[in-house]
Amino acid sequence: MRTAYSVETVRGAERELMGRLPEGALMQRAAAGLAVACGELLGRVYGSRVVLLVGSGDNGGDALYAGARLARRGAGVVAVLLSPERAHQGGLAALRAAGGRVSDDALRDIGRADLVVDGIVGIGGRGGLRPEAAQLARAAWESARVVAVDLPSGVDADSGEVHGDAVRADATVTFGAYKPGLLIDPARERAGALRLVDIGLTLPEDAEMEALQHADVADLLPRPVPESDKYRRGVVGVVAGSARYPGAAVLAVAGALRGGAGAVRYVGPAAEAVLAHFPETLVHPGPPDKAGRVQAWVIGPGIGEEADALEEVLAAEVPVLVDADGLRFLSPQRTRERTAETLLTPHAGEAAALLGRGREEVEAARLASVRELAAQYGATVLLKGSTTLVAEADGPVRVNPTGTSWLATAGSGDVLSGVTGSLLAAGLPARDAGSVGAYLHGLAARRAAGPAGAPILASEVAAHLDAAWRDVTD
Known part of the structure; x- marks a missing residue:
């Protein structure tokens, strides 16, 4: 599992480690990892031109x-000093001793560069870049590959928020631990490819943010055992669709059938x-409380103004996923008084x-919003979007690392509701069901979408869920 820690936590771990190391050793570890990453991006270091933007x-x-x-x-390395009197003197002396120089024309040197290294602002920075730095950052993005040191300057390390101008990087080399802002848009989109350099920090078990990986998802996936039958594996109820939106019902059921319930x-x-479309489905005209036993409900996709079923579903003592139209009729008081889990998407x-x-x-x-929603309701x-987040009132927020921008298509959220609701019915807690479903x-x-990317249909996403399941378990 990939974990991310707040600036305060990372700073504390750095202080603890620096107390046990010779002065400057921690910075040398970070610089060594950064230099290796820069060399790999350049391919051929000898003869290349590198510009350092130095705060x-x-x-x-x-x-x-x-x-x-x-x-x-x-x-050939040139340093652009944004605050010459406050530049790191040891680092500046080392650069000069190695044959590097200080720029006397920043825009000219950036225009000739093969690689620009963003060392303007650290993880404690707040707000956007100042005008001079913003001009240099724009010039760097337009003319060279850009590597950010720890995180792109101008973004918020803890929240992923961007207030004003910020660096846009092709890659970010971060030290000791991922920071939440590197995993959440809009900052994530500016970070490019991420590389973590281990500098020896000792970090707590409880992180501020988590991102599941294949092995984590494989451990959570429900699997039948020899004594399983379709009812022991879980039954998910789906309340979706209307005369105007029958397709929402079809797509939600498509996701549910491939989500692990029986x-x-x-x-x-x-x-x-x-x-x-799916003769395997058990159908009932309603109301939901007369449809038969279920282990979880999904309600909302395409139901329009038909809100009567929502109260019946919320009254059930089983987990409930509320999506789309169902969210319009929801109140914080009603969800807070439920004893079973509620998952909003x-x-x-x-x-x-x-x-x-x-x-x-x-x-x-996005991070502040999903936390506020979880606490309020x-x-x-599960907040869908360019970075999907899953949050409870307490504990680490999960960020989904999979997906593609081609998912921004009608009906894809209905499929997600179905597969996630099925995982709820199969016994996963809401946080795990949301995380695994999104993954x-x-x-x-x-x-x-394929390796090159191409337009996709929501029904095609549902059709590939079994292959995604095999990708994880293989």
Whole structure:
């Protein structure tokens, strides 16, 4: 599992380690890892041209020492000092001793560079870049490959928020631990490829953020045992679709059938369409409390104004996933009084409506928004989007590392609701069901889009869920 830690936690671990090491040793470890990553990006170090954007903090020192290492390997290294009087003196001396120099024309040197190293601001920085630094960052992105030191300057390390101008990097070399902002948009999109350099930090077990990997998902996936039957594996009930939106029912059921439960009960007016596509489905005209026993409910995709079923589903003593139209009729009081788990799966617009604010505010502060929703509604919240987050009122937030921008297509959220609800019915807690469902959904979308990427249909995502499952378990 990939874990991320707050600036405060990382700073504390650094202080503890520096107390046991010779002075400057920790910075040298970071610089060595940064220089290796820069060399790999360059391919051929000898004869290459490297520009260091050097601020006043330790990131500037890391960049200077890494630049000295590259200069000793034959690179032409130039440092642009944004605060000359506050530049790291040891790093600057090392660069000069290795044959590097200080720039006298920053834009000219950036325009000639093969690689620009962003050491402007460290992980403790707040707010966007100052105008001079922002101009240099734009010039670097337009003319060379950019490597950020620890995180792109101008982004918030703890939240992933971007207030003003910020560096856009092709790669980010981060030290000791991932920072939450590197995993969450809008900052994640600016970080490029991530590389973690181990500098020997001792970190606590409880992280601020987690990202599952294949092995974690494989351990969580439900599997039948010899004594299993379809009912012991779990039955998921799906309340979805309407006369206007029968396709939402079909897509939600498609996801549910491939999500690990033993059977799917569909309740709603689109039974004919559902059976035409999936004769395996158990159908009932409703109401939900008359449909038969289930271990979890999914409600909301395409139900329109038909809100009567929501109260019946919420009254059941089983986990409930509420999505799409179902979210419009939800109140914090109703979800907080439930004894079984509730999982909400809004996109940014729906989350904004639940919180009473604008969509842009949610998109700009995804981490804060998902935490606030989870606390306000007393539920687990899966916030869909360019980075999907899963949060409870307490504990680490999970960020989904899979997916593709081609998932921004009609009906894909219905498929996600189905597969996640099926995992709930199979016995996974809401946090795990949301995390695993998003992971499989993202893998299936990648398979559907292909290596080069191409437009996909939500039904194609559902059709690739079994292959995504095998990818994880293999």
